[in-house]
Amino acid sequence: MSSTHTRVEVQDYLARMRTALADLPDVEISEIMDDAGAHVVEVADELGEEFSAEALTTRLGTPEVYARELRAAAGYPPAATRAEVPPKPVFAARFAFWSLVAGTAAAFGMGIGGRDGFPLALLVAVFVVWSIVLLNRKEPLIGQVGDLPETLALKAALEQAEQGPLGKTIVYLRSLQPAWWLARAFLIAISGLVLEGIGVVFLFSLALAALALLSGPRAKTDRRWLWVSLPAAAFAAGTLLFIIGSVIPNTRYNDSYPTSYAPAQRTVPSNVYVFDKDGKALTDVYLYDEDGKPLESSFYGCGEDGREYREDNRYPRPKVDYDSRGNCREIGGVPFAVSIPQTSSFLPSASATSTPSSSVTPPSSVSEAPPTAPTSK
Template sequence: MNTQALGVEYYLAGMRAALDDLPPAEVAEIMEDVSAHVAELSTELGENETLEQRLGPPEQYAQELRQAAGYPPRTERLPVTTKKGLLTRPRIAAWGLAAATGVTLLAGAVVLREPAILLLPAVILVLSLALVNDRGAAQAEIMDLPETRRIQQWLTPEAGTPAERAITYLKTLQPAWWLVRAGLLGLGAVLLAGRDILGFLCIAAVAVVSVFAGPRAKVDRRWLWFSLPASALAVGLLFQVVDVTASNLAYNNRSYQQGPVMETYQNIYAYDENGKLLTNVLLYDQDGNPINAPRGYYGCGGGDPEPMIPANRYPRPKIDYENGVCYTVAPSMSAPSSTSSTPSEPPSSSGSAPSSSVAPTSVSPSK
């Protein structure tokens, strides 16, 4: 086992393998006592110093502990004929951590809309951590699982390769990530402050505790059940904030690019080239559809369900409800000028009778 490359977890796994001839309860007791010491010692190593250089090979260190505790020399264990159970407590706890982290990532993407969704990963985390909380700070049983070993091997490539340099560089950014994570969680709490006070308090508490959880997870593996889901929640919140921001920017851009608002008309007046107001003009568009102003004109008494004139005939009459008579009244503005001739001034609206140039379109007294 290349403990120099695989670090503290593999060193502890090597020690456990060297003690596996002892009763499981005694092995657990020895490993619980030594795991925290080895993890703490690893933080004091120099840049190029390894645990093997400080403590010796794991087998040798395990032998020293065996002798100090008064246990006999190692004997080979008999082959185990029974198959080990698939669903052990460490495996359930490990997969619970993985499931809770994935669910928290998805929940973080919608937590601003529904904060109560965080209850689901929280329940999974509490149940999985309860299975191994009494196994000690190093969580050696979980670190010794085959799937955990494969992940560790994948995260520990050969020295000198680009992958190894990239992972080493990312590890140096861990303290910065802890601060960024707390900042993202704090932003999520602020966005929830005005809408859901309970969600605000929960995410704010996670933001505060996450600052301390990162460094402690390197020594006490039980903190991983908080640190990993907190990171997943921060990433999910980042996705949601980016999505909301992009949607708002796209909406604003569409608003700015909208064309001018078309003005609607209640009446249309048509003049010929001499400035004479034309009556009974029917208007159609290029497809032969009537061009209708939005307001409908009905009988003077208001009780006639049918329009008094076709909806696309202009000018529409001005209804004088006082006299019960409908008049087509010219606008008060002057007629447009013409280059070919001098237009005559269109008659202006008078009180109760139409001018000579503007004949009434209909008379429908309702009295």
């Protein structure tokens, strides 16, 4: 295992100690920092997997307090009060912090909303990437982010939650982190497959999944990886909720509304052929239901522009055919023959001979329509 002296948190801690001793001669600062620096690195190594900036501060105190103790032990006068004042948060630190918050929220929104959240997530991703560049170019910046009032308030809230009734649940969830790292990488990978299938987006999602898998364990020791790990976790959580929500409502809908309750929709075939009792095909017939309503269906025939639409209840429809040049033509007639089964004659009844209470009058277009060419309604 490599030494922790290269970690950003250790370097930031030592830099703040040197600032607190800046009023001493350079020779004295070098002597103190040589001894103190080795001790800080040793303590960081002892922390092992539990190492973090907070754990280091708990063991040694803040860099300013530790520097003040070393100063007193060496017999030097107290430093000026300005050395004990922690550095004020800078704009870059606050920009990085809120970029992380916005990036996490936008990633969750994109995961739960699919394509609808992509434009906003892409815009916020620009600021997140910008923050990552700043954090890698300015090493003290990660420490300044940790000193922000927003960050301190968030840490205090998390510590309070761990000490409350949900403390055991939080500890248990933390023990599942390795499994969650694998799960979120899988969710990120399949999100690209759902959006576009196997293509550029899917390959890009595979790269993001690998980066998310790498960022999980590294974020515990290098806080700069949080700008990758937290948005990745939020996107995976949103994707999981999207998948669950797309399955459960459909199931509930099918269970709550059985098909027996839904009224049957009357449908008419696209074409109808009518024959008399001798098997002779009838043409130019008009179909109606028991209420006298025409049984209409749509028909696309040949017109001057190659396609003509009409919707009426005149049957049968001609067959529409196209030749090798794409010219449209309508073919009339019946393409098949039928054999009418012989049945006994129906006995006349009073109801059959009585005058019906209502009659159906075909539309005027029926008598005016030519017998062979279909007309538009």
